[in-house]
Amino acid sequence: MISPDLSRRYFKAKVFHLFCASVAWIGVLILGVLLFHVTREGFPWLDMQFINDFPSRFPKKAGINSALFGTLWLIGFTALFSVPIGIAAGVYLEEFEKKNAFSQFVDLNISNLAGVPSIVYGMLGLVIFVRWFGLEESVLAGAMTMSLLILPVIIISTREALRAVPGTIRQAAFALGATRWQTVYAHALPQAFPGILTGIILALSRAIGETAPLIMIGALTYVAFVPEGPMDEFTALPIQIFNWASRPQKEFHELAAAAILVLLFVLLLMNSIAVIIRHRLENRNR
Amino acid sequence: MKRLLMFFALSTVFLLSLGGNSLAGKISGKVRIDGSSTVFPITEAVAEEFQKKHRKVRVTVGISGTGGGFKKFTTGQTDINDASRPIKSSEKKKAAKNGIDYMVIPVAYDGLSVVINPDNDFVDHLTTTELKKIWQPESTVKKWSDVRPGWPDKAINLYGPGVDSGTFDYFTKAVNGKSQASRSDFTASEDDNVLVMGVAGDKYALGYFGYAYYKENKSRLNVVAIDPGDGPVKPDEVTINDGSYKPLSRPIFIYVSKPGAQRTEVNEFVKFYIQNAGELSKEVGYIPLAEKDYKASLEKFEKWSNNLLGENKTRLNVKKASLR
Numbered sequence: 001m002i003s004p005d006l007s008r009r010y011f012k013a014k015v016f017h018l019f020c021a022s023v024a025w026i027g028v029l030i031l032g033v034l035l036f037h038v039t040r041e042g043f044p045w046l047d048m049q050f051i052n053d054f055p056s057r058f059p060k061k062a063g064i065n066s067a068l069f070g071t072l073w074l075i076g077f078t079a080l081f082s083v084p085i086g087i088a089a090g091v092y093l094e095e096f097e098k099k100n101a102f103s104q105f106v107d108l109n110i111s112n113l114a115g116v117p118s119i120v121y122g123m124l125g126l127v128i129f130v131r132w133f134g135l136e137e138s139v140l141a142g143a144m145t146m147s148l149l150i151l152p153v154i155i156i157s158t159r160e161a162l163r164a165v166p167g168t169i170r171q172a173a174f175a176l177g178a179t180r181w182q183t184v185y186a187h188a189l190p191q192a193f194p195g196i197l198t199g200i201i202l203a204l205s206r207a208i209g210e211t212a213p214l215i216m217i218g219a220l221t222y223v224a225f226v227p228e229g230p231m232d233e234f235t236a237l238p239i240q241i242f243n244w245a246s247r248p249q250k251e252f253h254e255l256a257a258a259a260i261l262v263l264l265f266v267l268l269l270m271n272s273i274a275v276i277i278r279h280r281l282e283n284r285n286r
Numbered sequence: 287m288k289r290l291l292m293f294f295a296l297s298t299v300f301l302l303s304l305g306g307n308s309l310a311g312k313i314s315g316k317v318r319i320d321g322s323s324t325v326f327p328i329t330e331a332v333a334e335e336f337q338k339k340h341r342k343v344r345v346t347v348g349i350s351g352t353g354g355g356f357k358k359f360t361t362g363q364t365d366i367n368d369a370s371r372p373i374k375s376s377e378k379k380k381a382a383k384n385g386i387d388y389m390v391i392p393v394a395y396d397g398l399s400v401v402i403n404p405d406n407d408f409v410d411h412l413t414t415t416e417l418k419k420i421w422q423p424e425s426t427v428k429k430w431s432d433v434r435p436g437w438p439d440k441a442i443n444l445y446g447p448g449v450d451s452g453t454f455d456y457f458t459k460a461v462n463g464k465s466q467a468s469r470s471d472f473t474a475s476e477d478d479n480v481l482v483m484g485v486a487g488d489k490y491a492l493g494y495f496g497y498a499y500y501k502e503n504k505s506r507l508n509v510v511a512i513d514p515g516d517g518p519v520k521p522d523e524v525t526i527n528d529g530s531y532k533p534l535s536r537p538i539f540i541y542v543s544k545p546g547a548q549r550t551e552v553n554e555f556v557k558f559y560i561q562n563a564g565e566l567s568k569e570v571g572y573i574p575l576a577e578k579d580y581k582a583s584l585e586k587f588e589k590w591s592n593n594l595l596g597e598n599k600t601r602l603n604v605k606k607a608s609l610r
Contacts, residue, residue, distance in 0.1 A: 057331040057570055136363075137348075215350065218320070218358070222330045222347035224337050233346050243349065246477050247327065248502040248571055253479070 042257030059251035070234035077143030090158025114152035122216025157199020314342035315551035321355030321368030365546030370452035387544035394567035397497035411518035444472035445493030498571030
């Protein structure tokens, strides 16, 4: 039965369209307002002195050198641990594992782990890495904790990406006599790689902005030196931002905004590198 | 940068050539500090100044909170703990169990301020009884007229720090008589800046937080004089320092561990801290103690740590003797 009232139906469709569009734009608008506010407050403070100096009680002399390098060390090691393990686990679960009750149990647990609040990982890291392993408040302990935090995200996105590879490709490889390993290594993984890369970037972006687990494992707040090795103490940008934002003086709030801009810049840089790599790979695959 | 290094190298040579007993630049090592975020700004300032003088010493400061900091302090993981309250008996026991002896040093005052909106024209002061009436658990105060007859029949909107904060501990103890005992239907935030914004935008608001936050926002807030029974007093540098602002000013401390104080770098740092805490605490928004208090602390610390260093020497001598 078709309603004769065509204009009414078109009107409904239009309203729904507008509703969806406005919802999408709200997200962009909020980001815009945030960026505008942060840039207006923080931009005047951005200069080489801000990048090169250590924290200080004088806002004019304060800088983020130790926090910036702490974050770079932390993210570097986090990627080193979480990316190989995450991809390997994803490949195993998607391509090799037999489907049974146990594998379903493992799947369910990994999905659940992705939703665990970050502070819980901080407590885990404190007990295991800081105390049992005796790593103390080092870059290594922080990176291992962060790796735990983002592993589920990498595993899940690896699996999603592999699942999106058409089954016909695998079947073709098998038909030509390839082993499962050859199929995965030469065909499924390269096809899935752009998707995996997106997952890794999202996961590392999450790690770069986390504060709670780092404070939990005892990452420091005032450090006037740059880590020289994985066993050194460190601080990170989100901790410095948190500390400055909770100070009473307005100048420190502006410094926090400037540090946020630096953090956003690092994030953007990471993302654009990933986009470039992904673009190249996609071209090669074609 | 090179020039700067050159300057320091030259000045070090100069100092050394003078043959003075200055330790500047000569000592190295680590000073590990953790604890209260309330004390952090002072410790950060001291660390900054100390490292200008002793370039090779690495001072690190964390903000795990007073309790979180004591956990590390009592197991010997840190040398100094920033504390916005005295050590608890359970923490004392733990320290004793691990053989960590320590000394407490008050470094400054932190005054809590009770604040209202500048448009609020009826509150001139509050008595401690009225404060208790407002903030006690199961308080029946809903409107300003419930606090004092004659005040407007308008809802009173309350703002205060979250339950994990040392400020909350202290206020509830001072006002309600028991730490952590408070009504719970108020807007709470761990971030005092949020409370500042809340009270600044609400004519019928009442809130409390650290004095430094009031001082930085004087134009947007009015502070309430508190009357403990002998007349209302407003918090300021003078009344907090001389103790006439009662009962909402508290001393904040550092705890120094004995194994820490036996190391030259920590020992020097603590002395430097006591000598400069007055000036530096003022710079970051706190109220310094009286000059004589710092002097007394310094003497006490020197005596305590000299004994410790003495212990070290005797032990060394015994070793030498046994080697012979």
